[in-house]
Amino acid sequence: xxxxxxxxxxxxxxxxxxxxxxxxxxxxxxxxxxxxxxxxxxxxxxxxxxxxxxxxxxxxxxxxxxxxxxxxxxxxxxxxxxxxxxxxxxxxxxxxxxxxxxxxxxxxxxxxxxxxxxxxxxxxxxxxxxxxxxxxxxxxxxxxxxxxxxxxxxxxxxxxxxxxxxxxxxxxxxxxxxxxxxxxxxxxxxxxxxxxxxxxx
Amino acid sequence: xxxxxxxxxxxxxxxxxxxxxxxxxxxxxxxxxxxxxxxxxxxxxxxxxxxxxxxxxxxxxxxxxxxxxxxxxxxxxxxxxxxxxxxxxxxxxxxxxxxxxxxxxxxxxxxxxxxxxxxxxxxxxxxxxxxxxxxxxxxxxxxxxxxxxxxxxxxxxxxxxxxxxxxxxxxxxxxxxxxxxxxxxxxxxxxxxxxxxxxxxxxxxxxxxxxxxxxxxxxxxxxxxxxxxxxxxxxxxxxxxxxxxxxxxxxxxxxxxxxxxxxxxxxxxxxxxxxxxxxxxxxxxxxxxxxxxxxxxxxxxxxxxxxxxxxxxxxxxxxxxxxxxxxxxxxxxxxxxxxxxxxxxxxxxxxxxxxxxxxxxxxxxxxxxxxxxxxxxxxxxxxxxxxxxxxxxxxxxxxxxxxxxxxxxxxxxxxxxxxxxxxxxxxxxxxxxxxxxxxxxxxxxxxxxxxxxxxxxxxxxxxxxxxxxxxxx
Numbered sequence: 001x002x003x004x005x006x007x008x009x010x011x012x013x014x015x016x017x018x019x020x021x022x023x024x025x026x027x028x029x030x031x032x033x034x035x036x037x038x039x040x041x042x043x044x045x046x047x048x049x050x051x052x053x054x055x056x057x058x059x060x061x062x063x064x065x066x067x068x069x070x071x072x073x074x075x076x077x078x079x080x081x082x083x084x085x086x087x088x089x090x091x092x093x094x095x096x097x098x099x100x101x102x103x104x105x106x107x108x109x110x111x112x113x114x115x116x117x118x119x120x121x122x123x124x125x126x127x128x129x130x131x132x133x134x135x136x137x138x139x140x141x142x143x144x145x146x147x148x149x150x151x152x153x154x155x156x157x158x159x160x161x162x163x164x165x166x167x168x169x170x171x172x173x174x175x176x177x178x179x180x181x182x183x184x185x186x187x188x189x190x191x192x193x194x195x196x197x198x199x200x201x
Numbered sequence: 202x203x204x205x206x207x208x209x210x211x212x213x214x215x216x217x218x219x220x221x222x223x224x225x226x227x228x229x230x231x232x233x234x235x236x237x238x239x240x241x242x243x244x245x246x247x248x249x250x251x252x253x254x255x256x257x258x259x260x261x262x263x264x265x266x267x268x269x270x271x272x273x274x275x276x277x278x279x280x281x282x283x284x285x286x287x288x289x290x291x292x293x294x295x296x297x298x299x300x301x302x303x304x305x306x307x308x309x310x311x312x313x314x315x316x317x318x319x320x321x322x323x324x325x326x327x328x329x330x331x332x333x334x335x336x337x338x339x340x341x342x343x344x345x346x347x348x349x350x351x352x353x354x355x356x357x358x359x360x361x362x363x364x365x366x367x368x369x370x371x372x373x374x375x376x377x378x379x380x381x382x383x384x385x386x387x388x389x390x391x392x393x394x395x396x397x398x399x400x401x402x403x404x405x406x407x408x409x410x411x412x413x414x415x416x417x418x419x420x421x422x423x424x425x426x427x428x429x430x431x432x433x434x435x436x437x438x439x440x441x442x443x444x445x446x447x448x449x450x451x452x453x454x455x456x457x458x459x460x461x462x463x464x465x466x467x468x469x470x471x472x473x474x475x476x477x478x479x480x481x482x483x484x485x486x487x488x489x490x491x492x493x494x495x496x497x498x499x500x501x502x503x504x505x506x507x508x509x510x511x512x513x514x515x516x517x518x519x520x521x522x523x524x525x526x527x528x529x530x531x532x533x534x535x536x537x538x539x540x541x542x543x544x545x546x547x548x549x550x551x552x553x554x555x556x557x558x559x560x561x562x563x564x565x566x567x568x569x570x571x572x573x574x575x576x577x578x579x580x581x582x583x584x585x586x587x588x589x590x591x592x593x594x595x596x597x598x599x600x601x602x603x604x605x606x607x608x609x610x611x612x613x614x615x616x617x618x619x620x621x622x623x624x625x626x627x628x629x630x631x632x633x634x635x636x637x638x639x640x641x642x643x644x645x646x647x648x649x650x651x652x653x654x655x656x657x658x659x660x661x662x663x664x665x666x667x668x669x670x671x672x673x674x
Contacts, residue, residue: 030268037263041255054259061267126249150247181239184246188316193242 014077021068033061039078040085046146047089049135056092063088083161086147090139090162129189136183141176148173317348317382320361323368323503324494326517327357327526342505342530342562348382354394356526360494363387366401367409370491380412388412388449391434397426397491400441410449414466417451419444423458424492429466436462437478439486445470459483480607481639490523494531502558503532508540508565516543530562540565548619548663549628581660588654589666595653599646600670606640614644616651616666624656639670 017035020028040060041053048056063084071080134142143162147153148169153161155169162169184190227234322342329340332351346352346361353376362368363382371377375394381387385404389396390412400409400420409420411427413434418427423441427434436445438458445462446453447470454470456462459478464470478486497503508517509528517529518541527542535558542550550567589596603610618629629651631644647668 026268030264033264033267037260038254041260042252045252046250050253053255054263057255058263058266061263123249127251130246130249149243150250177243181243184243190246193246 015073018068018071018073018077021065022071029065032064036061036064036081040081043082043085044089046131046134046150047086047143048092050131052092056089059092060085060088086143086161087163090143125189129187130184133180133183133187133190137176137179141172141179144169144172145176145180149177318363318384319345319347320363320368320379320382321345321497321532322359322530323362323497323532324358324360324370324522325528325530326359327373327528328355329353329357329359329371330355342507346379348379351376351378351392353377353392358491358494358525360491360497362495362497362532364401366496367399368495368497369396369398370495371396372491386410391427391429393429393431395426395428395491397424397489397495399424399492399495399497401496412449415447416464416466416470417446417449417453419446419449419453424495425456425458426489426491432466434464434466436464437486439489439492445473459486490521493522498532498534502535504535504556504558504560505562506531506533506538506540506554506556506565507562508542508567510564511542511567512544514545517541535560540567542567543617543663544569548661549617551628577660580657581662581664584656584660585664585666588656592650592654595650596647596668599643599650602646603640603643604672606642610639610643610670611672612639612670614639614647614668614670616647616668617663618651618666619663620656620661622659622661624658624660626652626654626656643670 017028017032021032037057040057044053044056044060064081067084071077134146137145140162144158147158147161148155155166155173159166159169184193227237322340322344325340325342330337330353331340331344331346332338332353333347333349337353340352340359352359352371354371354373356373358370358372360368360370367387369377369389372395375396376392377394377396378390378392379388380390385407387408388410389398396411398409398411398420400423403409403421411418411420413427413429416434418425418436421442421444423443424439425441425443426437426439428437436443436456438456438460440458442455442457444453444455445464454462454464454473454475456475457477459482460475461478462473462475464473506519507528507530508519509530511517511527515527516524517527518524519529519531519533520538520540522531524543533556535556537553537555540552540554544550547569550569552565552567554563554565556563600610612633615632616629617632619627621627629648631648633639633644
């Protein structure tokens with residue numbers, strides 16, 4: 001999955017609005033919220049459980065309004081915002097307990113591309129199972145896995161965003177992948193992804 | 202950080218290798234191959250994730266909480282000492298509670314409903330459709346069959362396995378539903394046409410039930426077929442015993458193989474009496490190819506044999522499992538298999554395939570037989586008549602010899618012969634038409650004679666020659 005589109009990545013476009021926020025103008029905060037809400041929600045996707053996105057988004061904006069005075073424009077506003085999103089997401093998840101996956105009562109059949117509504121139901125179930133697997137990962141590992149393998153961000157960038165070094169990111173990535181795969185293989189609804197491909201000679 | 206020395210830890214790609222070298226390396230290095238397969242699977246799985254936008258109401262709620270509530274939301278304080286005090290107090294309270302409260306019983310584990318399993322296809326032949334969630338779609342060889350699916354065949358058959366030595370074959374122009382595929386409990390329902398089942402012996406806790414309208418056929422461990430026609434049900438038992446009843450577990454009529462029971466769809470069962478089958482009828486029942494497909498492969502290492510790419514209307518035979526309509530996808534044991542195909546206007550195509558255990562689906566190459574020269578049908582018919590006339594004494598001998606073994610040898614034998622350009626009979630096979638049961642030796646004797654026929658050269662053809670076998674009155 002590609003990194004979510006950024007509304008206006010150029011610092012200049014955000015400059016005046018950010019300046020008004022730094023000056024403490026209440027209307028500017030509301031405008032900033034309205035302009036960034038979709039972007040923040042999109043970037044929070046999969047970093048935190050879907051049920052928590054709304055609350056964490058609120059925490060992100062509270063943190064934005066608290067910290068915007070310290071924003072000096074050395075990076076673009078969107079980069080600064082993304083970094084803040086990741087860090088708030090990490091803190092938010094850290095407060096919650098580890099989520100255990102629910103047992104599958106009934107193993108669904110393999111997907112059939114021609115099945116139509118059945119396929120849609122299957123896709124929804126898989127989506128829920130994969131999201132459930134992400135919830136079982138520790139927040140730091142989850143963040144690295146999502147940012148690297150899902151968002152396509154390289155380890156150096158992740159290290160910069162999360163304030164760690166690249167080797168730490170790689171270590172977390174290794175263990176995150178390992179745990180994610182182990183959990184997936186143990187899940188009957190997802191084990192088919194790891195079956196040996198059959199090749200017709 | 203990676204457990205595999207040759208792989209880039211981030212991308213799980215072979216670094217410092219070109220495409221060709223990477224492919225070669227992967228074929229030799231099991232660790233890398235495993236890691237790359239895992240990475241691909243992980244990517245596929247993460248690819249399932251789709252962003253679902255938050256509803257507009259959620260944005261509005263957050264905006265309201267941020268800007269409109271009287272008491273503005275403040276970030277939660279992150280003072281370490283405050284959290285420390287709270288945590289310490291919580292630990293102390295918990296310790297006190299543990300000492301004073303009696304032990305509570307462990308919550309009971311929630312009962313998990315047993316999971317339906319998927320049936321595995323063992324044969325897919327011709328046109329077969331599956332209904333799932335109310336939608337009919339054509340069944341493909343990669344599909345599985347699940348509980349609550351319905352299957353219907355047009356010109357084709359489908360067989361599936363529900364366990365070692367257990368399964369069912371749905372005959373042509375038939376329809377069935379798979380009501381339950383639970384460990385220890387299989388329930389099928391025949392809507393029309395014939396379902397042939399093979400069921401290895403069941404334990405006391407297991408059940409295999411076939412419903413045909415108002416009737417239930419309960420299995421002990423047997424091979425049997427249930428045919429549902431409008432208003433009636435026929436149960437044929439090749440061996441073993443089944444109980445035909447009006448309820449899934451009620452008393453009923455026992456049918457022991459080889460035997461048959463014909464009952465009306467409705468009405469009292471008590472008047473129905475099973476008929477024992479013997480001789481030719483029992484032999485015909487025993488040699489039905491459907492049993493083989495229903496029982497499934499004998500070994501666990503079944504290989505899929507794909508016979509496709511043939512023109513429409515082609516008939517295919519895998520080993521001696523009966524002729525079916527192309528395409529055919531058959532799950533067979535490893536070893537040598539003979540596949541034949543008959544295409545209109547061509548000589549029979551034959552291919553011998555040796556399958557190795559553990560190999561993937563194997564496509565059978567059935568090259569087109571040499572093109573036939575255009576033979577004058579009238580001249581060809583006359584030539585065949587002449588040849589048959591010339592060999593009539595041999596044919597008569599074969600038949601009279603068979604009559605000595607049993608006086609009721611009567612019916613039509615259809616010879617399928619292929620004549621090459623030299624006028625020799627290249628191949629010949631005999632099939633009893635309309636289910637007539639003829640002694641095995643009779644067909645072999647006639648085929649031996651036909652193979653000696655000599656027709657005029659230059660008229661290669663594949664033709665069917667019916668032979669009526671009727672004793673002199």
